[in-house]
Amino acid sequence: MTDPLVTVDGLEKYYYENDTLLDRLTGAEPEAVQAVDGVSFEVREGETLGVVGESGCGKSTLAETLMRLRDPTGGSVTFDGEPVFELSGGDLDAFRRRAQVMFQDPFSSLDPRMTAGEIITEPLAIHDVGTSAERRERAESLLEEVGLSADQIDRYPHEFSGGQRQRIGFARALAIDPEFIVLDEPVSALDVSVQAQVLNLLADMQAERDLTYLFIAHDLSVVRHISDRVAVMYLGKVVEIGPTEEIFEDPQHPYTKALLESVPRADTEERSRTVETIRGDVPSPRNPPSGCSFRTRCPELIQPPGLDVPQAAFREISEFRTRIENGNIDVDLRWEQVDDPDREDRTAFVDSLRSEAFDEELPAADEDVILEAIRALADGDREAAAATLRERYRSPCEAIEPALPAGDHPSACLLNEQPDEVETAHEEWEASHDAPGVGASSE
Numbered sequence: 001m002t003d004p005l006v007t008v009d010g011l012e013k014y015y016y017e018n019d020t021l022l023d024r025l026t027g028a029e030p031e032a033v034q035a036v037d038g039v040s041f042e043v044r045e046g047e048t049l050g051v052v053g054e055s056g057c058g059k060s061t062l063a064e065t066l067m068r069l070r071d072p073t074g075g076s077v078t079f080d081g082e083p084v085f086e087l088s089g090g091d092l093d094a095f096r097r098r099a100q101v102m103f104q105d106p107f108s109s110l111d112p113r114m115t116a117g118e119i120i121t122e123p124l125a126i127h128d129v130g131t132s133a134e135r136r137e138r139a140e141s142l143l144e145e146v147g148l149s150a151d152q153i154d155r156y157p158h159e160f161s162g163g164q165r166q167r168i169g170f171a172r173a174l175a176i177d178p179e180f181i182v183l184d185e186p187v188s189a190l191d192v193s194v195q196a197q198v199l200n201l202l203a204d205m206q207a208e209r210d211l212t213y214l215f216i217a218h219d220l221s222v223v224r225h226i227s228d229r230v231a232v233m234y235l236g237k238v239v240e241i242g243p244t245e246e247i248f249e250d251p252q253h254p255y256t257k258a259l260l261e262s263v264p265r266a267d268t269e270e271r272s273r274t275v276e277t278i279r280g281d282v283p284s285p286r287n288p289p290s291g292c293s294f295r296t297r298c299p300e301l302i303q304p305p306g307l308d309v310p311q312a313a314f315r316e317i318s319e320f321r322t323r324i325e326n327g328n329i330d331v332d333l334r335w336e337q338v339d340d341p342d343r344e345d346r347t348a349f350v351d352s353l354r355s356e357a358f359d360e361e362l363p364a365a366d367e368d369v370i371l372e373a374i375r376a377l378a379d380g381d382r383e384a385a386a387a388t389l390r391e392r393y394r395s396p397c398e399a400i401e402p403a404l405p406a407g408d409h410p411s412a413c414l415l416n417e418q419p420d421e422v423e424t425a426h427e428e429w430e431a432s433h434d435a436p437g438v439g440a441s442s443e
């Protein structure tokens, strides 16, 4: 289980949505959706690497790009020593036989006009393997292998249940005897009871046929039992990767910890504890946050040197800052809410926004700074409000981009061990921000 079968190195897939002729004529910069943004990992022979992350974090784009179903915008993939994006002719054909993909939705990924037998044998026909009688025989035995019966070969997808359709999809992926299968959310659309059966089938087949899997899911509990290692993705990047038990027992990245906190617990004692789920929405991959992309939702955001606000309050301050920086506070609406069309009662405006934005008690010095910022907003000076908060509350997490160091269980977080260049940048940043309000505004 040590040799890598698949090596993904700095893989990048940006979608350029606004790259129209007009944009090109006017010289407008195309707006990139940074769906996969510099992903590196290995899948070792015979193992299952689970990839998890919330919807939209780039899992399917990663799968499709590494299978060469989409063109990458950067990086490379190596399959058994061969550079996948440079293959052509017979070598590309061989790759397409050795690596298969099985998609999520059992209701849309199978062609409704084809019988189970036609669906399963299609890859064999494409690659011109066997006579049609041999292919039919192969489909019958595959149906049996995946827990269906050979006499269902002439039925259409609508005659099968969701779990049975996934079995057909899996039989199709197995038809050509691949070594590597990308399973893209193979059980997400199924009931929990059926999920377990399909997962068992995947595990049995892997053992029987020495398969290597890349198993994609948005749900950590699904990958736990089938994966040897797990990679956690957030906004197009891998933020942590490691052996499955370590990821579950000793998660390193605040995002992984938050994902684990949101997994429902079986045991009652644990179920009753306070579970802090991940706050806020995933930022747009068109405009990901600077520095660490998880910082806008992170419960462990690092404070600048010399500042020591209780963490919950710091988080509220940071969220308030983000709203101001992004222009997400409607000043006109706030004045309407305080019922002051002449905009004279600044105190009412300040009290109203202060109590809406903060549940936490703030230290006196911070209370003053927050009120100063809100007064600037009341005066219509959003930039002054943003600058006031930026000066005191700028976090290294927004200035420095963490990276995955080498090792068995790395995580991309400034709180954890980082590659030398990131450590150095962090130290230099700290040195130039020695106390709240000192030097911070120079950036």
Ligand SMILES: Nc1ncnc2c1ncn2[C@@H]1O[C@H](COP(=O)(O)OP(=O)(O)OP(=O)(O)O)[C@@H](O)[C@H]1O
Residues within 6 Å of the ligand: 015, 017, 033, 034, 035, 053, 054, 055, 056, 057, 058, 059, 060, 061, 062, 218, 285
């Ligand atoms: N063809 C496309 N053109 C432009 N943007 C796209 C395209 N396909 C996906 N995206 C965007 O890229 C990002 C990543 O999408 P992707 O489907 O890879 O994520 P995912 O983690 O697989 O999500 P899900 O689990 O919902 O499928 C999303 O913001 C999505 O809107």
